Amino acid sequence: MSTSTQEAAEQQDWMNGGDEGAAAVASPRAPSSRYKGVVPQPNGRWGAQIYERHARVWLGTFADEAAAARAYDVAALRFRGRGGAVNFPAAHAAAAAEMAFLAALPKSEVVDMLRKHTYDDELRQALAAAAAKDVTPSDVGRLNRLVVPKLQAEKHFPPLDETAAAPVLLAFEDDAGGGKVWRFRYSYWSSSQSYVLTRGWSRFVREKGLNAGDTVAFSQAAAAAASGIDAGEVGVKRRMFIECRKRKRKGSSHSGVPGDGCCPGGGARVVRLFGANIAAAAAIGASCVR
DNA sequence: GTTTGTGTTGAA
DNA sequence: TCAACACAAACG
Numbered sequence: 001m002s003t004s005t006q007e008a009a010e011q012q013d014w015m016n017g018g019d020e021g022a023a024a025v026a027s028p029r030a031p032s033s034r035y036k037g038v039v040p041q042p043n044g045r046w047g048a049q050i051y052e053r054h055a056r057v058w059l060g061t062f063a064d065e066a067a068a069a070r071a072y073d074v075a076a077l078r079f080r081g082r083g084g085a086v087n088f089p090a091a092h093a094a095a096a097a098e099m100a101f102l103a104a105l106p107k108s109e110v111v112d113m114l115r116k117h118t119y120d121d122e123l124r125q126a127l128a129a130a131a132a133k134d135v136t137p138s139d140v141g142r143l144n145r146l147v148v149p150k151l152q153a154e155k156h157f158p159p160l161d162e163t164a165a166a167p168v169l170l171a172f173e174d175d176a177g178g179g180k181v182w183r184f185r186y187s188y189w190s191s192s193q194s195y196v197l198t199r200g201w202s203r204f205v206r207e208k209g210l211n212a213g214d215t216v217a218f219s220q221a222a223a224a225a226a227s228g229i230d231a232g233e234v235g236v237k238r239r240m241f242i243e244c245r246k247r248k249r250k251g252s253s254h255s256g257v258p259g260d261g262c263c264p265g266g267g268a269r270v271v272r273l274f275g276a277n278i279a280a281a282a283a284i285g286a287s288c289v290r
Numbered sequence: 291g292t293t294t295g296t297g298t299t300g301a302a
Numbered sequence: 303t304c305a306a307c308a309c310a311a312a313c314g
Contacts, residue, residue: 032305039305043293051303058295294312302304 033065035087037072048114050075060115071114078102078110096173101126131156132217134247140210144202148186148218153195156218160188160195170197213247 033040039047041061046068048059059075062068069087076084077092077099086092101123102110113119131152133139139146148157160168172182185199204210 037304039307041294042308045293047295049295049305054303056296056304061294292313294310296310297308299306299308300304301306 033068035065035069035072036085037076037087038065038068048072048075050079052079057111058115059111060117062117071119074102074114074119075110078105078107097127098123100173132215134215135210135212137212140205140212140214142202144198146197146201146216148195148197150193150195152218157186157195160186162188162190167199208244209246210244211247214244215247216244 033046037048037050037059039049041047045061045063046065047061048068048071050057050059050072057075057079059068059071062071070091073086073088073092076086082092082099092098110119113122131149133146133149133152135146158168158170168186170184170186172184174182182204183200184197184204186195186197188195210216
């Protein structure tokens with residue numbers, strides 16, 4: 001996950017203020033943490049804990065105070081959902097994908113990962129890119145289609161049954177867009193022997209201000225029971241993500257993209273989508289099960 | 291010997 | 303629900 005600038009700033013803040021605090025009036029006392037759910041340990045490390053039903057749930061110890069605070073945040077998200085107070089709100093505000101990842105895991109599993117310090121890795125892996133493409137001018141042009149590189153499509157996308165008549169629709173939830181759902185048609189064009197996303201694609205391009213040279217990355221989270229996003233259609237639910245990174249541009253700082261506030265300063269703007277694939281036809285669903 | 295994290299208490 | 307504190311269990 002990318003570290004938000006705010007979080008970075010806060011880390012910097014506590015680092016500076018931590019032990020060089022002007023007077024520091026020789027307070028030999030272990031300083032209580034400024035973070036929720038974080039408690040000092042005798043050896044200078046930091047413990048994280050959260051309470052549920054009158055009972056404390058220990059989340060492990062950490063060298064960094066902020067790391068402990070993040071552990072608490074993760075637990076809070078899993079235990080209490082978005083409503084719960086958190087140490088770094090900005091870092092989690094738009095993380096619908098992370099929420100889905102968490103929701104698919106038992107609490108005990110999440111706690112275990114926090115205590116073993118493996119949560120970040122697990123999350124990263126769950127969201128790891130499975131396929132990526134630098135979009136071409138035609139991908140963002142008037143053709144209303146994105147060509148998905150064949151190898152990537154065959155490896156990471158649901159198999160397409162050419163004999164099926166019904167179209168395959170992929171539904172995605174916009175990770176940064178407040179739960180907005182995008183739908184694309186996914187099909188194979190035998191004339192060009194290409195896998196393509198069609199219906200809905202141009203709208204996405206428009207609203208995201210996607211330009212040629214930007215990167216679209218697809219990823220897939222470990223499948224889980226998933227009560228989540230699913231339009232009640234048949235078919236195997238795969239948890240997939242798509243992510244766009246704006247290509248860095250030299251010189252002109254903005255591309256004149258209207259509407260959705262591209263990143264200031266030209267850094268990578270990340271748009272991550274979460275979604276469950278939805279096969280509109282039972283036939284497709286069956287082939288997915290294979 | 292060191293670190294973890296539980297027992298426990300009192301405040302919010 | 304929460305953090306402070308003490309200290310025994312767990313660890314290496």
